[in-house]
Amino acid sequence: MNLHKGQHIKQTVKVFAPATVANLVCGFDILGLALEHPQDEMIVSLSGQTGIRIEHLDAYDLPTEPEKNVAGAALLAMMEEYHEPVGFEVSIQKMIKPGSGLGSSAASSVGAVVGANYLLGNPFSKDDLVRFAMFGEKVASGVKHADNIAPGIFGGVTLIRSIFPLDIVPVPAPQLFITVVHPQIEVKTADARQILRKEVLLKNAIKQWGNIAGLMAGLMKGDYDLIGRSLEDVIIEPVRSILIPGFDEVKKQSISVGALGGGISGSGPSIFMLSKGQAAARAVEEVMIDVYQRLGVEYKTYVTNLNHQGAIVEPYKIIE
Numbered sequence: 001m002n003l004h005k006g007q008h009i010k011q012t013v014k015v016f017a018p019a020t021v022a023n024l025v026c027g028f029d030i031l032g033l034a035l036e037h038p039q040d041e042m043i044v045s046l047s048g049q050t051g052i053r054i055e056h057l058d059a060y061d062l063p064t065e066p067e068k069n070v071a072g073a074a075l076l077a078m079m080e081e082y083h084e085p086v087g088f089e090v091s092i093q094k095m096i097k098p099g100s101g102l103g104s105s106a107a108s109s110v111g112a113v114v115g116a117n118y119l120l121g122n123p124f125s126k127d128d129l130v131r132f133a134m135f136g137e138k139v140a141s142g143v144k145h146a147d148n149i150a151p152g153i154f155g156g157v158t159l160i161r162s163i164f165p166l167d168i169v170p171v172p173a174p175q176l177f178i179t180v181v182h183p184q185i186e187v188k189t190a191d192a193r194q195i196l197r198k199e200v201l202l203k204n205a206i207k208q209w210g211n212i213a214g215l216m217a218g219l220m221k222g223d224y225d226l227i228g229r230s231l232e233d234v235i236i237e238p239v240r241s242i243l244i245p246g247f248d249e250v251k252k253q254s255i256s257v258g259a260l261g262g263g264i265s266g267s268g269p270s271i272f273m274l275s276k277g278q279a280a281a282r283a284v285e286e287v288m289i290d291v292y293q294r295l296g297v298e299y300k301t302y303v304t305n306l307n308h309q310g311a312i313v314e315p316y317k318i319i320e
């Protein structure tokens, strides 16, 4: 390619950052998985000047000041540890609607740090990137949690055994189909956390521990029945599900047409269901469509798979 005088190729990448399902029903704040679809698209460039410039190409009216923007906050955390002056430009095209329960804010933070790390020659590990991206979650919901961030970076199913210190365990999983319905109402994560009780009854904690361990064992052994039995939440779901119209019906009917189980995706309002095969996943989608059409609530559905790579980076050419 011939460049004209004064033109140069800007060091730029395109990043695809996946939607994620946090909690996986019983694992509040400690389990998550990445989806093949939907994915946010971002263009990240090394800038000639220090600092961060953010632009949103979507219509969501999200803040663009770096400190208030989730991608900006994550990049600021990364730049603080880079110890050399550096700057980035980020253009974000969100395909994951904010407030959907599909890890929209995490996708922006993840995409920004994965793209920036690539442009710097990958000085940071995946664990480092999770640490930086969690600053974005703090901006979004007031609390650092990694159950959307970690699967967005590692792909697949991840266990966050601890965030301080960070201890992320990628969990092997058998083939799974994931059906998601996103009723078009907004539930803010901060609000959905606010309504939770601060104390847990010991008998409920025991049930929940059994389910988390059962889900881990089921995923690792490829035991679909055990996965299904373990998708039970006696602590968070009873409180949060009242925010989601049609939740009980979607869950009951999805299981009756072959889903292994499922529940609230992250803090909602999306609902996800896991299935062993595609036919069941499609039948679940029909159930979801039927419920929301009857309720007269706008909705969007996805039938998708586990995303095993997390966010991916493609070199991209911008000539200036």
Ligand code: HSE
Residues within 6 Å of the ligand: 022, 023, 028, 029, 030, 101, 103, 145, 147, 148, 189, 192, 193, 266, 267
């Ligand atoms: N674990 C978080 C919550 C995920 O449920 O509040 C938010 O997406």
